[in-house]
Amino acid sequence: MNSLSSYLLLSAVLFSIGLSGALIRRNAILVLIGIELMLNAANLNFIAFWRYGRHPEMLTGVMFVIFSIGVAAAEAAVGLSIIVAVYRHFRTTDLDKINFLKG
Amino acid sequence: MNLEEIKSQIEANVPGCSLEILPNASPSGQHSLLVDPEHALTVASFLRDGASPHFDYCSNVTGIDWPLKETSSKQKTKKIVDGVEKEVEELVKISTGNYLEVVYHLFSQENRQGPLVLRMRTGDRAERVHLPSLTPVWRSAEFQEREVYDLFGIVFDGHPDLRRLLMWEDFTDHPMRKDYVDPDDYEYEPTAHDEVLRRTQAHYAAQEALSGAEEAR
Amino acid sequence: MSVLTEVSIDTISQPANDHLHGDLLEISMGPHHPSTHGVFRMNIVLDGERVVKLKPVFGYLHRNHEKIAEHETYLGSMPYTDRLDYICSITNNWAYALAVEKLAGIPVPERAEYLRVITGELTRLQNHAGLIGFLLQDMGASGTPLMYAFREREKILDLFEALTGSRMMCNYMRFGGCRRDLPSGWMEHAQKVVDGFPRFLDEFERLLRTNEILMARTQGIGIVTREQAINAGISGPMARASGVNYDLRKVDKYGIYDRFSFRVPLGEHGDVYDRYMMRLLEMRESIEILKQAMRDLPSGPIMDPNTKIRNFRPKAGEAYGRIEAPKGELGFYLISDGGPNPYRYRVRPPSLINLTLLEQMCLGHNVSDVVIILGSVDIVLGEVDR
Amino acid sequence: MVATSLQELYNWGRKSSIWPLNFGLACCAIEMIATTMARYDLARFGAEVFRPSPRQADLMIVAGTVTKKMAPQVVRLYNQMAEPKYVISMGACAISGGPFKQGYNVLKGIDRYIPVDVFIPGCPPRPEALLDAFLMLQRKIDEQQLTGPGRPRHLQEEQPSEFVVPQYGQHDLTPTRNDAIWHAPLVNISNAGPNESGRD
């Protein structure tokens, strides 16, 4: 196993953990955390590819990650705000309950 | 400012209230006005807003305990003893007190006059201890009435927040009453006197029963 | 008695639009808290940091002064009055002496009146100096203003010690006069202290009067309007900060206060800053009074010769005597039944009554404001709880 | 040799860094504050760090009247302090109820509930008296042993570190004293009070 694939594998592990969390957890905040985790797993991929890619001097991977972090931050801000807003309505952050209340 | 004038002012404006001027023998000359509890609140509002001068400032509120006091004095009365009218010396019991009293010291800030001493009395010291609260008229009475309630046990009807002020909530006594007996916690008093001495000695007697007396000096 | 059930803070219902707030946080500040000036306690309900409810809890220093005084002789209560407002023992002595003098009709010799004014105003100086020090301490200044204030206070306490023997518990006044005449050299010393005092005030003002942080912290905080102040029985500098022109030294002209020319500073806004400034300005006026009194001090006896110290039994009757103590109207209400001890002995504590509006002043403000509002009221627990 | 120097170091450290609890009850507290002020300067002994939280304090100066309403709080604060902890009982009131001992709401000495290391009489004690007591406490700490049966309370496993917090009762606190630490000395009764013949 070479270096690149080990990074990719790690990224896959993190992605799956994040995914499982997003699927299993019922607390909306924790689901958001899971999504954040998945995003970061993807970032790791970019960095790894940049590092072991053909044109590291182009910095594309790095730039992508930087922008990705920016987007993730915006996502976190809005996502958490929405959760708080939802909480305001349903008095809970439990997704099942929110669904139930809605339905 | 004259107490008589104020009294007549009140009487003119608060119909049906009974007032009484209680003279004060001391050189201070601060005589007081006894108000009946039923009309007290009206009288108070009148004093604050209607009377001249306006008594806008209620400085001091306090309670006084007058336990039943029986004095006996010898009096000569004419009596028919054995059909003959004789002058007989007889022991007459005069009982005074047996009520709780609240005193309000009112001042007029506007006209810089006062004090007007306002008094109210309860029916007795056990059951009929309700008096109207004057806190709605003078906010300054709030804590002081609570204190009176705490220490004397006068219940002020209409008080916004009548709780004990100084003692804890579970405390059941009213310590400023004259017949209050304070808790016996004089286990040790090196220089005990009087009542305290008696109590200390009681504790020591109990202790001595346990072991031989030993000089602590 | 059904009224005995406590109106507990737990029973406060959540506001209807609950979801728009955070949960309410109920904390108790005190009785052990650095800025409650002793063992005072406030049960506070906070929304975030904003106060939505505040209930003062008293009694942690309830020392049964009134009950004890009913068993003491009239003289025996005098040292206890020292311990009421333990920062200003002399004014407490004075108020008590005044009440007894009213009760028994005792005249006071002129020199004694002057001595009372001198010591009383010195007391006011050290109380106000200490207060602004404590207030700034509550505001978070790390001790410096308090240290400066205490530096001056120590000088005045030295004077007290030389005159009365004790730094704090002076026990100086007697019915019909004062206990001790000035020792030699005292007057010169006092003159020096009084003359040096404005320097301290200047220094203090340079240190903090125009300080932006102080202004921002204190202005607009804890407002009491004039009407509220009167109705709530607020007295002393706190009332005057709200614009109430009521200074017993002017109103009652007790003692010989009508002989001195001095001014009564009045505030407009009734906020913490005004209360703070009232103290600063009053100190300057006190210095004026002191200068006049020290200049005019006559010679003569310091005690009314006909007053007995022991076996003092005033005629049955009652009297209410009050003075302008540094904290406000300090009154004593005495009932005599002709016996050697008062039948009823009541202290009208300015500190307690000045706290009446505490909740109202604090509502809507921050926790940090609560401590300075409390600080600006100038309470001393010995007097609040007695 | 090592043990003694360790003990010396331990004692020196403790005595040079006694942080009092920021805690005042009544008039005596003002003199306590005065002690920390410029003229007396408690800071010289490294003790100006008045900690507001009992967790970080070493010394509780009970300065002032302990009322019955306050006593549970005082004991609780003491209990919440971390060992080693010391108590100075400052002023007549804290020792015995002092001038107010006749009061129904006044505790007749804080030593009924918590162990006290130094008592300072006075009403209020002068700042110098507090300094004197502080030095006395330092001396006491200096004499404490690290090992052996004579070692101080806080080093002994079986000794308690917290004491019963009294409860509010209907007329008084319950219990009115902690019998485990407070014993009234036995006094010959005839000497305990004035005999009637001696009075006129």
Added chain:
Amino acid sequence: MTNHMYLPVIVLLIAGAAFAIGPLALAWVWAKKFSPQKAGPTKNAIYECGLESNGDAWIKFKPGYYLYAIIFLIFDVEAVFLLPFAVAFGGFTVAESVSMLVFLLLLVEGLVWAWQKNVLSWT
């Protein structure tokens, strides 16, 4: 080599941890050897001015704190973009700098909006 470059940082990390844990361990040993820990119901209760604490401290908090965190997050990201710009600033043309200015202004707009909506005033 990269790894060597960060070695001192790692050493410092470990040393810092040791600086914190070492004394704590020492204190633990001391407690074991000499001064026994004495836990107790009152001692290990929450401190609240000498009273018994009632009610949990872990409550729902006021939203006021949260707003600042949002603005902070956005500006934090802004700083992330600003820093590389600042480093390379010396070589930029006016046009490039202006594009950064535009970026800045965009965010300032957000700030101004927040300011005007009174998000920035603490209640």
Added chain:
Amino acid sequence: MTLSFMLLAAIAILGAAAAMNLKTAVHCVLALTLGMVGLAALYLQLGAQFVGLTQVLVYVGAVAILAVFAIMLTRSRTGETLAPGSVSSRLSGALTALLVFAVLAWAILTGVSPQPLSGAQPEASVREVGVALMQRFVLPLEIIGVLLTAALIGAGVLAIEEKGGDR
């Protein structure tokens, strides 16, 4: 597969796993931060210093704080169940994740051909990042600026409603 990689990967996985499994929400956030720090260290190891430090700055310094605030804000008085949902939903979730992982792993292990390092160790110096940012990536930069502003205002609007109740 150096030792440092193993260590950092372990930290990252540990943090991530803990973040998804702990019972207390605040613990989850703290664990997430640990994972993020691990990731950041991996970035550093890969020579992307700027990105790694940015990761710490944004995730530890800001996102974690925001998440913590959100948790503090949404705590209900009655206490809440943070336990995962029913057994079946847990199982299905875990299975899905496992499946995804299997596919990914298969793709990685088969698809990635061993590649030599291209030349020397690349270093993304901050200056280069800056130059790239202002020259090749100006448009994305401005877009992200708009996005951030929009996010700020959007989140603010949601929050202001929150605040409206006070007024």
Added chain:
Amino acid sequence: MLGDGIIKGLAETARNFFGSYVDKERLTTVQYPEERLPQIEGTRDFPFLVYDGDDWEKGLRCVSCHICEKECPPKCIFIEKSKDKKPDAVGKLQFYPVRFDIDVSVCMSCQICVEVCPFDAIKMDVEFELSSDDRFGGLLHHKDKLAKSNEYYHKIHPTEAAAVDAALAEEREKEKEKQKQAALAAAAAAAAKAAAAPASAPAAHVPVPAPGTNTDTSAKEETK
């Protein structure tokens, strides 16, 4: 402009900081155990009993009249009166205290005992270093600890002590005068009665007023 008030404040603290190295006014600390503040004459801390002469047991001025005990507000004095009498400071035969305790753990230094004592027997001390770790033994001061010599009194309160001494001397004079008169009268009476009987020690027969009666007190108060 924002900040000028702050700068003024900073200047003030800086002045105090540097001033503390040069100016006594700006460094007010008195390093207590080594340095002490000058003793202020009027200071009072706890009461002590004055004795004259060298023997404290004999010289105590206290006549055990219980006045201070009764007047002491917190009741921290305890006195036991003797059965026999011995001459006091002025020369009159008086009772003396077999036990005189002051509980300094209660005493509030109010000086009322001093004020009411008609015999100038109790005065205020300036000793304040009384801290003790012995709650029960250490703070109950007995007669032996309370007794301090008149010289000591002169040392701590010179002015007051001088006044007291003068008053006492005057009283002593008066007393002597009275005794002389009494002796003379007795002698005259004796001479007049019967020259045969030799004059025995006259002083022993002089009737002694009961201690604690108010006659002395009122006289005392006027001199104050």
Added chain:
Amino acid sequence: MPEMIDQIFVLLKQWIMGYVPSGLQPLCSAILSVLPILVVFPLLFAITTVLERKGLGRMQNRYGPNRAGPWGILQPAADGIKSLTKEDIVPRSADHLVHLLAPILIVIASFLVYSVVPVGRNMVVVDLNAGVLFFFAIGSMVELAVFMAGWSSRSKYSLLGAMRAIAQMISYEMPMVLSGVVAIMAAGSLSTVTIVNMQAGYTGIWPHWYLFTPWGITGYILFMIAATAESNRCPFDMPEGESEIIAGYFIEYSGFKFALFFVAEYLGMMASSAMAITLFLGGWAAPFSFLTWIPSWFWFFAKLILMLMVFIWIRGTLPRLRMDQLMNFGWKFMLPLSLINIVSAGLWHYLPSGFTRWSVISLLLLLSCFLLSRNLRRNKWFQERTYRFAS
């Protein structure tokens, strides 16, 4: 010879390294560079605490600690021994693990930031390419540690304190970063070493410190204010505001855990000062060209101690702000001003050098400072007052 002394520690290290087998060299070199930090800064912390207590004392007309050791210099040692042997209390309901981790984390974070501080010529632990960013990134960990401390104690006061602390720290982190940006723009590097080197030159006898430009001094002042707030020092010490919330987030900590917070606070303060020195005060550079013979590390520590004195001085003078005022000040004054400062630093770059540029930029900054402060003061409750008197 001056070079010798200047580089004495570097030479010492090289000398020692000469005896180390090459396999261990990297590790040894790392340890040798870290060791001084571990010794010097805690020592400086100890000295600062004494200095602070004595300095405050002097400001307050008293001596301050002078009994433990000669002139009281052993006071911190006594405090340390005391803390070490004190009982460690963890509240029953607390979150034990987080409660334990918080002080450790905060100390680690406080130490880590020193790895990029150049304390002298060639004296830095690592010269990171993104050193300043490293500083801020690690610094932001402190917030989390503070939150952990306050939250895990589960006391109301500690939670209030933690919330205050975080709100304050995040509000002032931005101004801190942004005010640092100007120096980075001028130096063209995030590397602390480069930034200092850029300032090491002289014109005549005057150094090229960024402090001596309009944007530099603005940036410096903003940075220092923000640093004060970041390290929770007076007048921004609300999180531990004794008179309000008892002791803030570390209210439930006793023994050495509490001491660790103390250490961290001072380390943080020193780190911020060190960074301010690096960014604006020319790091280890001598203030005048004729003083360059004095070793560089001396200048660094001299500047550091001077800055600490200022911290102490301010603490001895000012009362603390209120939370909302603090936030207002941060967001409505500091942040806009630091943004304007960045713009003016940019303008400075494009304007021709000379008097014009000086005056234009100064004017711009002064004007905006004035406008912003007027906006802050535009409040009914922020005025000097006059009073009436009744006679």
